[in-house]
Amino acid sequence: MNQVIKKSQQLTTLGQYSRVSQSCNYKSSQVRIVDPMLIRVVQGSKVISYKGEIYEILAGELLVVPANSLLDITNQNIQNKIYLADCFTWSQEILKQYESLKTTQSTDFTYQIKIVRSVPNIFNASINYTISIIQDPLSNYDLLLHQFIQLLRCLEIVNINFPISVNEGLKQKLERLILGAPTKMAIKSNCKTFCHE
Numbered sequence: 001m002n003q004v005i006k007k008s009q010q011l012t013t014l015g016q017y018s019r020v021s022q023s024c025n026y027k028s029s030q031v032r033i034v035d036p037m038l039i040r041v042v043q044g045s046k047v048i049s050y051k052g053e054i055y056e057i058l059a060g061e062l063l064v065v066p067a068n069s070l071l072d073i074t075n076q077n078i079q080n081k082i083y084l085a086d087c088f089t090w091s092q093e094i095l096k097q098y099e100s101l102k103t104t105q106s107t108d109f110t111y112q113i114k115i116v117r118s119v120p121n122i123f124n125a126s127i128n129y130t131i132s133i134i135q136d137p138l139s140n141y142d143l144l145l146h147q148f149i150q151l152l153r154c155l156e157i158v159n160i161n162f163p164i165s166v167n168e169g170l171k172q173k174l175e176r177l178i179l180g181a182p183t184k185m186a187i188k189s190n191c192k193t194f195c196h197e
Helices: 089-096 104-109 141-152 168-178
Strands: 005-007 030-033 037-041 045-050 053-058 062-065 069-073 082-084 110-119 125-134 157-161 185-188 193-196
Parallel strands (some): 005 053
Antiparallel strands (some): 030 069, 037 082, 045 069, 110 157, 157 193, 185 193
């Protein structure tokens, strides 16, 4: 049977993110999606079936699946290929919109923040993420940070590694908005890392 492979960009929509259902069975080929969510292929490519049509998602691409959807994942190697509800990838797409504002003089406003997230139900694995935060004076940075925080709240953050260049004001905002009150945090100044107690 001839089936057309469609590019995932046709279903990609910015601004939608959600948590995957707690009852999701990662070992099943069919995954019930409770809320709208993003799918991101971490490695290689992924072929999925959605509403009777076949879609190919390449590494780094995003796919938005509407709520109450039944997704058929044809490749079972989920732990290496795909991670459901990869919320922060949406923030990466939003940040790309600010690339045009950057100049060689404003490179100091770009920060790389590495997030290590534990992945339940997948062999107790962890996935490392690197996120660029563009703090450009010409952009609405407070709004951008707020959107970014909303995405991070979808993740069960183990720790956040900040580079030396990140200023204290930004770290305080992240501490307050992401991880709650400072009393819930242990700050390791030597490695610029915020860790859960």
